[in-house]
Amino acid sequence: MPPGKYGMQEEGDQEIMMDFLLPTGIFLKFPVSPNDTIKSIKKMVWKNARSEALFSALGDPDAYVFTCINQTAEREELEEESRRISDVRPFMGVLRLVAREGDRVEKLTNTQISLLIGKGLHEFEAQKNHEVNEFRAKMRTFCEEKAQERQMLPWQQWMEYSFPCDLEPCCSPPECGSVKSKNTKKIFINVKFEACDESFMLQQDPQDFPVALMKSALKKKATVFRSVRQEPEDYTLQVNGRWEFIYGNHPMCQFKVSDRSRLKPQNTSSLWSINEPFYIHLLQGSRVNADEGMKLVVQAGLFHGSELLCKVVTTSEVTVCSEPLWDQKLEFDINVADLPRMSRLCFALYAVIEKAKKPRGTKKKNKKADCPIAWVNTMVFDYKDQLKTGEFLLSTWPSVPDDKSDLLNPMGTVEKNPNVDSAAGLLIRFPNIRPHPLYYPPLDKVRILKSDMEKNGDAAIVTKEERMKLKEIMDNKNHTEFFEDEKDLLWKLRTEVRDHYHESLSKLLLITKWNRREDAVQMMSLLRTWRDLPAIHALELLDYSFPDPVVRSFTIRCLRKLSDDELLQYLIQLVQVLKYESYLDCDLTTFLLERALSNWRIGHFLFWHLRSEIHVASVSLRFGLILEAYCRGNIHHIKLLSKQNEALGKMKALSDFVKSGSQKMTADDLKLCIRQESYLEALSDLLSPLNPSIILTEICADKCRFMDSKMKPIWLMYNPCTQEDMVGIIFKNGDDLRQDMLTLQMIQLMENLWKKEGLDLRMIPYGCLSTGNKMGLIEVVKNSDTIANIQRNSSNSAATAAFNKDALLNWLKSKNPEDKLDRAIEEFTLSCAGYCVATYVLGIGDRHNDNIMIRETGQLFHIDFGHFLGNFKRKLGINRERVPFILTYDFVHVIQQGRTNNSEKFERFREYCERAYKILCRNGMLFVNLFAMMKAAGLPELTSFKDIQYLKDSLALGKSEEEALKNFKVKFNEALRESWKTKVNWMMHSLAKDNRP
Structure with missing residues (x-):
């Protein structure tokens, strides 16, 4: 086709004759519309090639990519298949089909993931952030290993994963008793020692992790090589690249043992030896917008969860300008040695009226709340446990004026505002307290104060009256705020709480003085001997009030007992509390990915719960990274989810069409739009996002309509794939469905609880799913x-x-x-x-x-x-x-x-x-x-x-x-x-x- 003739597209939808060169040596020629996408043209090529020779030699369409000579006379690979041919504008009307090789497959996968999750993967690379890079690498390895494990499943388990049945929950067979059976099968475990090419196969009882495994491994090494330290606490286990103590059973059977002394640089001081006040420097602000005639002030507070560790520090007042200068040292009433691992530094920027006489009776603190401008949080330690040093520019979040709330927002994210060009900024500097890095001590240091714990806690003399008072506190399930004497009693009797009221762990954690390292260490030590909580009680510990990593690791250990159905029941909440995590790499993320990659249904809903909030700036990075990891661990799911995503895009287009029309818009107009080939194709043959066990086969345009309410919801009906009735879904655009989701989840939970008690109240907790910013799907109750x-x-x-x-x-x-x-x-x-x-x-x-x-x-x-x-x-x-x-x-x-x-x-x-x-x-x-x-x-x-x-x-x-x-x-x-x-x-x-x- 001559170059000039490509301009025919501008005369309308006149078709263009295109030539196609196939890798089998076959030449095809047929017309295409300028509005056809690369994806639809590829489908046409395969359709036309069916009647040609060597068609069987062609593989899956996704294994190939079109290339062309573009308008700048360069060879271009058309990776983005959603582009229209009129946008590509090839120099000649020729497209060549070539097989993807090497990094081409990687490029395709990256493109598919980017389109699916609504966030380009290049954005992650552009962060130039070590934590992001390490998290991506680790999660990719973890998820790809899970995918390989899945391929090794016996055929029955693989079928159950790939084609999960949508069955009513049933009772599991009764256990044979809590005592381990003598016939319990032992499992083989591969243990590899760091800096050693040797590894050992150990036969181990599944119940014996972790200490017994460590002891067996050390004993084996001592007999083969030389005498080594026999204390398990001197070593750690590495599972999928994560250093941790292994609580309870772990699904992986490959461990690496490492000497703890190798984990941190040797030329470090103990953080606990530095009894100097913690301080930072507030240097200046940027892009601050406030009214003239006011003064700018910054508040800074140190928090551990919801607990304020010491008094809030307030800066001097400076004149309003775009780049206010403070250059002020902010010293906190807490020693470096007492900083808990999850110390969070919270800032609030606000403006006050320039000193004027206040009316009598005006509270002083009201002056500070005259005009809140922005807030921002950051961690005191980095993701590698190192106390931060150097300068940091914190891009803030705008404050929402609210008389009921404080200026500081410890519950808020520790992520910086990504809108750096418009958000106000605070430049701070963490001091170099020592010439070398300072790390928070590893968990094995807990035993240092064990004798103190025994002296102050285990050996404490308890009176009958104290035990009665403790029982009174524990029996009151609604008792979460304590007087000082009650706090002292709880702390004194902490081992009593562990031994007799272990389900009330949250109360003990709330009264722990995390700003005293002795108390913090004793609590962590106590937790290592704490009995597992029932999973539904452990959920409470995922709140932002309980940020300590040992607590959260304990919590995940308890949640591992959740069945897949139970996990699905609480999945909405588990996704939300990801927002409280201070670092990308955390036990909760790994747990959710592990379960999602082991159960296709959990993976489906985890994807949509994350995807529906990808537009939220404060979680976009975290949720995007988890979505990428899940997709890499389940490549086959990408295609199914992409089809659902495409259908949702068409539903939104239909909704916009209906809303943009005049009041004379009729159902016939909607039906006419749906009958277009591109809509019929996109809206048919997909798994329902509401329930992936249901296939939405053929959309029935004649039965579709829009509803007469403010948001004009679209009512879509599908012909059944079996002898059942038609399936209906409602697409809503303009309403946040997450509150409906939460309410229906609670109704479903109520029904489950009633049924357990033999009471079936015939509830209808119909399906509801938020799929994006103020849009989602609702099940039609027939x-x-x-x-x-x-x-x-x-x-x-x-x-x-x-x-x-x-x-x-x-x-x-x-x-x-x-x-x-x-x-x-x-x-x-x-x-x-x-x-x-x-x-x-x-x-x-x-x-x-x-x-x-x-x-x-x-x-x-x-x-x-x-x-x-x-x-x-x-x-x-x-x-x-x-x-x-x-x-x-x-x-x-x-x-x-x-x-x-x-x-x-x-x-x-x-x-x-x-x-x-x-x-x-x-x-x-x-x-x-x-x-x-x-x-x-x-x-x-x-x-x-x-x-x-x-x-x-x-x-x-x-x-x-x-x-x-x-x-x-x-x-x-x-x-x-x-x-x-x-x-x-x-x-x-x-x-x-x-x-x-």
């Missing part, structure tokens, strides 16, 4: 309708529809003729009880008749959870929802089968509610812990412990079961007595909806 529609269709006007008590029962009768009606009413009764309790406990707001639905089988369920934890909607300052939960007389009418004197049925309903509530109260701390772990998510109605107080009150934490039930009965009667207010609210909602333009 054969269901809203109460509003049912009432509206049975009445002549919206004003009277909400008061028609027969509407629901008549609708159920029409859907369930004859003997089916009793079962439908039972389903309604059970599910209504479940949702009454669930919505009360979670404080679900905005409960109108358009977000309560009923299935034709009788199951009632709630949708749209935009408000929870008691954040009820208000109109003109008036609370529109004045009942604890929704229990209207038309609900009671159905429960009583339409008979007003059928009190037996209603009392049974009341018993269901009370029984369900008592079960939740017994598991109250689990719900509190899970909500607490979600503080990092940034949900508007869940940002602090204060927001969780509603949950503690509704679950009556700290009260007896009798007191809790008494309180619930009062709420139950109130909901029934005041239900007329709900009906008025529903009527107003229906009228407002009908009058909407």
Whole structure:
């Protein structure tokens, strides 16, 4: 094709004749559209090549790449297959297909991963950060080793991984007892010594890690070579490049033993020997924006989790300018020797009104909060345990003015703001306290103070009164704030806590004085002999209040006991608490990747939970690196996930199309768009992101529509791949679905707890998944309708529809003729009880008749959870929802089968509610812990412990079961007595909806 003729594309969609040279020696010629992508053209090549000779010699399309001569007369490889041919603009209309070789395969993989995770891998390299580079290298090795292990699985296990069954959870076979069986099979372990070419195969009991393994290895080496130190504490085990003590069973069977003395440079001083105050220099600021006539001040605080280690230090005031100069030494009231390993330095930059007389009664501290500008956090030690030295430019995060919060934000990220060109900066300098590096002492130094611990703790004389007081503190599950005498008692009796109240570990950790190295070391030493916590109790220890690496390592050791189903149940929270980690390489990240690469379903949801927040600047780097590692460990999953990602892109395009249209936009316009070949292809034949066990085969354009609500959700229907009904999903663009996800997760957890107690309340925790910035998918619950529609269709006007008590029962009768009606009413009764309790406990707001639905089988369920934890909607300052939960007389009418004197049925309903509530109260701390772990998510109605107080009150934490039930009965009667207010609210909602333009 002559060069000038390529300009034909600008005349419209006129096709262009292209030549294709195949590596088999075959020449193809056919027309393409200027808007065709490289990917779609490659598909056409394979389609046309099927009828040609040597087609069988062609491999998978991904193994090849097109090359062309571009407009600058250079040979170009077209790696990015999403480009259109009109964007490529080859000099001649010729594309050559060549096989990928060597780094070409790597380039393809990198391109695919970049497109999939929404972040170019070159951004990681551009960081020029040693921690990033080491983490990438280590995680790549770890994940690729996992992939190789997976390929070595027996065929049955490989099939179970590759094609997981979506089965109902079932009970595992009973254990034979806690005592180890004499017939327990031993496993062979390969142990290699550092700086030694020899390795040994040891036969070891799986339960004997780690000390027994270390002793066996040292004994073996001593007999073969020479006498060596026999103390296991003098050595460490290396697993996949990570130096650590191995707690409990470890899935890997290859270990490397290293002399601890080789781990750190020899010319270092002990950090614990430096009894000098810790200090830094604040040099200057940059890009500071504040009003003239104000002064700039910086606050600096040292934190360990949520605990302030010493007094906050405040700088002098300087005049407002873009680059304010402080050049001031900030000395903290804590010695270098007492700095805990996870010391976090938090800064707040704010402006104050230039000295003017304050009105009487004005608190001094209010002056400091005049105008918060920015905050930033950084660690005192680097990722290699070394005390930081030298200058650091900290790119800050903008402060959100809030009278309820302090200026310092210790819960915030330690990542710098990546928007360095616009964010305010603080230049600080860590001093060179000694001429050589200072490291935090390794774990084996814990034994130095062991004798002190025995003297002050284990050997302490305990009185009967002290034991009774301790029991009182431990029995109160809601007791997390302590008086000084209680703290002293807990610390004195710490071994009693370990031996008799081991599940209350968090209380002991909270009162530990981490700013005293003796106490910190004794706590770490005590933790090494602590019994494992049940996994659901261990979750609490992932909060930012417990940052110590020994604590977090212990926590992960406990979480290893979670089954895959249990891990999936808590995966949302585990992803959120990654935001509290101070370094990229941490036990939680390794644990999640390990489990994701061992269970395809866990990998699927881990991917989407991370991918949905890749746009968040504070976690973009961390989440991007974990996503890259997962993709490298499961190359085959990339293709499936990319297909889902492509489909979501088309769904967003459909949503934008509908939103951009005029009010005359119809469902037919949407259907016409979906029928385009590019949309049909992208939206068909993919695994559902909501449930990867479901294949969305062929989209049925005729059944698709958009909904008449503010965000115009797209309703997509798929033809079944089996004899089942059609599958429906709703794509929502413009709403943050993470709160809905959290609420539905809690409803699912409630249902699981009830079922364990033999109570099946027929809940419908439908699928919901956030897939990106304010967008995601919701499962369509088939054969269901809203109460509003049912009432509206049975009445002549919206004003009277909400008061028609027969509407629901008549609708159920029409859907369930004859003997089916009793079962439908039972389903309604059970599910209504479940949702009454669930919505009360979670404080679900905005409960109108358009977000309560009923299935034709009788199951009632709630949708749209935009408000929870008691954040009820208000109109003109008036609370529109004045009942604890929704229990209207038309609900009671159905429960009583339409008979007003059928009190037996209603009392049974009341018993269901009370029984369900008592079960939740017994598991109250689990719900509190899970909500607490979600503080990092940034949900508007869940940002602090204060927001969780509603949950503690509704679950009556700290009260007896009798007191809790008494309180619930009062709420139950109130909901029934005041239900007329709900009906008025529903009527107003229906009228407002009908009058909407």
